[in-house]
Structures are given as structure tokens and as C-alpha cells.
Amino acid sequence: MAIVTTEISSVHGDADKQRLAYYRCKDSQGVWHSYGPVIINDAAFDIQGYKTVVAAKMEDQLAEQEANALIGE
Amino acid sequence: MAAGVYYVDDGGDGSQANDSTGSWATADTSVFDLNTLVTSYESGDVVYFGHDSVDPKAYGGALTITGPTSGDPALFISATQGSNPVTYAASATDQIQTTDGSYDIVFSGIFSIIGLQIASGRHINLHSPASYWQASKDIVFKLGANGGLSLGGAITTKVSIEDCIIDLSADGTTTRAGAVINIYGAVDISRIGFTNPGYRTGVIIAANTAPSHIVGNITADFSGFTNGTTCEIYSASLSNGRINFNNCKTIANPVFFDTTYPRAGGECWFYNCGPDDSRTDLAGRTYNGTLISSSIYRSSGASIASTGFSWLITTDGNATCSEQTPFKSPWIYGDLASTGSKTFDLYITNDTADFTDAEVWLEVEASSETDEQTWTRVSDTRVTILTTAAAQTDDTTSTWNGAGPSYTYKQKLSVTATVAETGIYRARVAVGVSGIASSRYLHIDPKVTVS
Numbered sequence: 001m002a003i004v005t006t007e008i009s010s011v012h013g014d015a016d017k018q019r020l021a022y023y024r025c026k027d028s029q030g031v032w033h034s035y036g037p038v039i040i041n042d043a044a045f046d047i048q049g050y051k052t053v054v055a056a057k058m059e060d061q062l063a064e065q066e067a068n069a070l071i072g073e
Numbered sequence: 074m075a076a077g078v079y080y081v082d083d084g085g086d087g088s089q090a091n092d093s094t095g096s097w098a099t100a101d102t103s104v105f106d107l108n109t110l111v112t113s114y115e116s117g118d119v120v121y122f123g124h125d126s127v128d129p130k131a132y133g134g135a136l137t138i139t140g141p142t143s144g145d146p147a148l149f150i151s152a153t154q155g156s157n158p159v160t161y162a163a164s165a166t167d168q169i170q171t172t173d174g175s176y177d178i179v180f181s182g183i184f185s186i187i188g189l190q191i192a193s194g195r196h197i198n199l200h201s202p203a204s205y206w207q208a209s210k211d212i213v214f215k216l217g218a219n220g221g222l223s224l225g226g227a228i229t230t231k232v233s234i235e236d237c238i239i240d241l242s243a244d245g246t247t248t249r250a251g252a253v254i255n256i257y258g259a260v261d262i263s264r265i266g267f268t269n270p271g272y273r274t275g276v277i278i279a280a281n282t283a284p285s286h287i288v289g290n291i292t293a294d295f296s297g298f299t300n301g302t303t304c305e306i307y308s309a310s311l312s313n314g315r316i317n318f319n320n321c322k323t324i325a326n327p328v329f330f331d332t333t334y335p336r337a338g339g340e341c342w343f344y345n346c347g348p349d350d351s352r353t354d355l356a357g358r359t360y361n362g363t364l365i366s367s368s369i370y371r372s373s374g375a376s377i378a379s380t381g382f383s384w385l386i387t388t389d390g391n392a393t394c395s396e397q398t399p400f401k402s403p404w405i406y407g408d409l410a411s412t413g414s415k416t417f418d419l420y421i422t423n424d425t426a427d428f429t430d431a432e433v434w435l436e437v438e439a440s441s442e443t444d445e446q447t448w449t450r451v452s453d454t455r456v457t458i459l460t461t462a463a464a465q466t467d468d469t470t471s472t473w474n475g476a477g478p479s480y481t482y483k484q485k486l487s488v489t490a491t492v493a494e495t496g497i498y499r500a501r502v503a504v505g506v507s508g509i510a511s512s513r514y515l516h517i518d519p520k521v522t523v524s
Contacts, residue, residue, distance in 0.1 A: 012369055022512070
């Protein structure tokens, strides 16, 4: 299932401390899926750029869930 | 019949008999050759492997090593080649291998494997029979490209591995999506390291197909999983048991959970896990929601090593969180120095709306009778399910800190109980609302104030 939109849902914490970043992705059927939290300890972490990684991972994990559902797991 | 003593060494002549009189000189050169002599190892059998022995065999298929199904384990021990009496020596050579193809190695039975290096062309499976425990230590598991280590095999089994290395060198420099460890029954994984993990891209440890009552403890160094496509540490989707990760080392910006939630009754908790000097004290996921320590904190609230923190709770993963089936935080324990009427307060904040007493509440348990063993549970939830819900008390005094939330709604959860004995009490927060996304910023200060 394709991911059509990826957004940052929220970021929790100051940049000089540990932060939590949550993302959400909308699939091609219009369903939103949450991802995270990414636990950010590196102040230079690219929260925006990481959306690309999240979208790819979400597609993989949705595909795996679909496969599991098909074989009844 | 007495347990057998056997030897495997690439310098042996293969003449040992099935009568417990093995020696280094008469050793079989491979476990496969020994299998023709001992088709199924018995409880108490001991097989010594020369510490520098290299399995010379091209198996041309999977290798299954069958052990006892009851009683004590069969022991596979790496030992100094030629030593007499035999002395222990962990190996750095492939004493058992199926690397001539994409072939699995399966230990089926009750084994304890100590000090061996085992190289598979694909997966390595440690499968214990029902109701038994397979315990091994000091092993190098060399997996094939995209291979996995499978632990368990039945709902009542337990497999423990301790001080082991999982070598993923066969992945080369190609990204691989396979889970590294697949767990089935109960597991105890202690002090595990990885070689060449940087090319894995999927979850590291997966709760696997039925039987799914997976329980256990895991301590490992995941800091080498540095691929830009972050590996989530755990996928709980097929588990209805409980897994604890304790004191694990991770990459700088880890992701503990994938997108899945455990089955009803299942849960997974991370305690003190993270990169050097930046540990996350607590993170957990149940059927109903997720909790994680956050650097958002309330002034004069909970702290560890003088650093304030709170718990962030979300319930948007599964739709099954409700007043009747709430997400519940871990119990928070405290000590009461005096008896009488006590009020227990705990503070929360969120950005969307005040919570009612049918949505979020505090539960406290304390000794209600002088016999100490009779405890009562009191809470500030509504009296009955048909009582009109009322907003929890506004908190007009707290100051919350940290970027992200607006702290628009601040509330105090408060419970009064008559305590008859000094000593331990415990409290927890219940969240009975589904669909609480991270953007609602529901933070809970886990410091309970007693007055």
C-alpha cells in the first residue's frame, strides 16, 4: 500500500535535551498511521528529513501486516 | 545407560564408538559424521569440540541436530584441542557450519551449547521441546545473508542465550530487512552483541507466529544498527506475553517499537535503554497504548539524578482503549510514614481538552486494615458507569517545562484514603480514552504527592 502523505505529528522536548518525534502517514486509501516515537538524543537530527525514512518504513510494515493477515497470523 | 562422551575435531580419525570412550584421536571430524553414530543425543551426553576445529563438511542441505526431549540437556562444549583432562576454550573457528548453501542449522531438543562458533548458510534455530529449557552461553552465531536466529519453538519452552555474539558478516554490505532474532516461547537473552549489524533495516527482534505467549528478558547492545533506515528494536504484533528490555545500548536516535501493537494481554517494556549517557528510563507498549519517558517535566515534579521528566501516553495505535479497558501506567510505589486520612495527588497536562473522571483517573492502593495484608483500592474515577462524568480538578498552580506542548489544560488527579498501616502504597494512572495522539501532548508527572 502506497504512502501518499507523511507529516510530523508532534515533537516533545527542548533541542538540548532528549526529544520525542512522532510522525503520521496517510496511505492510498486515506487511512492515517502513526509512527514513533523516534527518541532523539542528537541535537543535529534532521526531523524533517526523516519523513522520507518513515514513509518507506511505513510502506514496508503495512505490506508485512497485509501479508500476515492473508496467511492468518 | 550411561551418558556418552564424544569428540568432534578436524584432526580425529573418526573411529570413536558409541560407548563413551571417545578421545581427541578418535574424534569425528564433523557433527554430521557424529550424527551417523549418535542419531539422537541423550540426556547427559557430552560432546567436546576442538577449540580450533573447522567443520570440513559440505552438507548440501539443512543440518538438524536432535537432542533429548526430557531430563538434563546434552552438552556441546568447546574445549582445548588435545587437552586431557579437558579444559574449556571458546572457539573462533566454525566448528559447525552449513555455509555451502542457504542451509539452516537446527538444534531440536534440550541442549546446552557452550563456547562454540556455529556458522549457518541461512538461519539458526534453537528449538526446545515443550516444558523444557534450553540454555546456552558464550556462542558465536554466524548467520547467513539476511538470516535469523530463532529461539523457542513451543509455548511452554524456554531458551536462554548469554554472552553471545550474533555475527551478521554474511550480510556483506547489502541492506537486509530480515529480523535478526525471532522469538517464540519464553526467552532470556543476556549480554548479546552483534557483528556487522549496520546493513539490517527491519526490526531487530520480532515476536513471531504462534505460539505467541512470549515472555522474557533481553539485555543487548544494539548500538551497531546504524543503518539510516532505522531498525526498530522490537515488533510485538504476534505476542500476548510480556518482554522486558533492560539496560540495552542503542544508536543515538533509537526507535523502540515498530507500528504494531501486541495482542490482548501482551506488553513490552524498555527499562533504562538508550545510547551512552542518554538513557530513556521507561517505555512500554500494551494492547491499549504506549507510554514513554519524556524530558517534558513539571517544576518540583518527578526527577532522576536531578533531571525532571514525565510520562507521555498515547492510545491511538489500537482502538480498544476505553473506560472499561483502559491503558494503565506501571504502579508507582511510595512509603507512608504515618496512618490516617491521606490525600494522594498526581498532575497531568494536555493540549486538547480537560479530561473527565470517566476518561483519566488515579488509582491508589494502601493498607486499609491493621492486619497489613488487607488493602483497599480507591480512585477518583466516577462512582458508577452510569454516574454523569465530571471534569477532573483544574490545576492552577503547576508549571510545566519543555518545548512542544502549550500546556493548555492542567489537571490534578486526587484520591483520599484512610490508611491503617504505615509502609508501602502504590498508585497508577488509568487512561480510558482511545485515539489520544501524541499531538494531544498528554503528559503525566509520575510523582505522587501525599498529604
